Amino acid sequence: MKFSALLIFLMSFQVFSQNWIDIASISLKSSPYNKLDNSKDQINFSSTSINLKIPVVIKNDNAIILGIEHQANSISSNQDRFTPLYFQSSMLQMGYLQNWNKKHKSLFMTMTRLNSGYQNVNSEQLQIAGLFLSTSKRSQNFNWKYGMYFNTEFSGSMFVPLFGFNWKINDHWRLKTVLPINLELSYQHQKGLRSGLFFEGINASYRISNKHGVSNEYIDKADNNINLFSEINLGKKIWLHGKIGHSILRKYKVYSNNEKIKSKIGPINIGDNRPETLPLFNNGLSFEIRMLYRIPT
Secondary structure, eight states, X not given: OOOOOOHHHHHHTHHHHSSEEEEEEEEEEEEEEEOOTTOOOOEEEEEEEEEEEEEEEOGGGXXXXXXXXXXXXXEEESSTTSOOEEEEEEEEEEEEEEEOSSSEEEEEEEEEEEEEOSSSOOGGGEEEEEEEEEEEEEETTXXXXXXXEEEEETTEEEEEEEEEEEEEOSSSEEEEEEETTEEEEEEEEETTEEEEEEXXXXXXXXXXXXXXXXXXXXXXXXXXXXXXXXXXXXXXXXXXXXXXXXXEEEEEXXXXXXXXXXXXXXXXXXXXXXXXXXXXXXXXEEEEEEEEEEEEO
């Protein structure tokens, strides 16, 4: 089963999750020494990203949210015959947070992404996405979430119905989720320290260029991970967040630009007649470290 989402939205959802928002972050992620079937090749994946959000509070505690993100990815091997792959993503976010009353609020957001190898950049490397996410407060310790995400992936249009909740079980334990994107069970040890279990489902696509700079293929990425995480406040609103986990049902596959599906609804592909191709590497361990600038909301 392939869960569809973008890592950047995991950051966006924190507006609704607890009483904070992460204004800026920089992260390093690595999945080293992966195997491909019975091959002796060691395939390494690495990703670096930087994210910035600017919330502008206006009348009645409504807010305009502006954001930018850049992500650089690479897939390499210990074998010289393997040609390294480099692909990037730059995103511009524009959103509006509407507080309808004390119990209901909604986030409307548009996102424009340039996902490519940054050679011969053109409009075919752009993706347009939209997000609607509403929160309904049931009590001081529980609220519901529901909405929809849409994106013009290179494999075809993707629609993801969203549903979840945020439950403060007691002063230490909290369970929150936005399915099928994420699920987090966390334990608050003290004010500046928490840890827990985190699932994230990431689906994205990137144009890749050949040695002549021509983008005639794309990577279809499905990377689902179960992680243990911990984060600690270093002072002055700076947090250090670390994760270690293992992927499940991970697939990084390369297709030509004309090999598409009709559409995707959540984890279900509709009209997927693309040829069977081998993944670039199999499941493996992953590590991530992230530095955050976090403010209370």
